[in-house]
Amino acid sequence: xxxxxxxxxxxxxxxxxxxxxxxxxxxxxxxxxxxxxxxxxxxxxxxxxxxxxxxxxxxxxxxxxxxxxxxxxxx
Numbered sequence: 586x587x588x589x590x591x592x593x594x595x596x597x598x599x600x601x602x603x604x605x606x607x608x609x610x611x612x613x614x615x616x617x618x619x620x621x622x623x624x625x626x627x628x629x630x631x632x633x634x635x636x637x638x639x640x641x642x643x644x645x646x647x648x649x650x651x652x653x654x655x656x657x658x659x660x
Contacts, residue, residue, distance in 0.1 A: 586642045605643075608634040615640060 592612060594603045603612045610632045618628040625640055 586646070588643070588646055591639050591643050591646070605635045605639050608632070610635050612643070615643070 591606055592603050593606045594601055598604055599609060599611065604610055605612065605615075614632065615628060615635075618631075619625075625637065628640070629635060629637055
């Protein structure tokens, strides 16, 4: 899955702030929850329009991109 299938950035949706596709829930909200030590399950309880698969794929893709850009690892 690609980020384009998970994230939407559209001026007509919250002024272009990146959100989970099909929702008005910002990506930053997920990062804020995780930073506060909350679990993915707690996040999903507060934002039921976001699918667990979206969260998992977002974290997998961004982790992979981070590692590929910062460390010499096999893709």
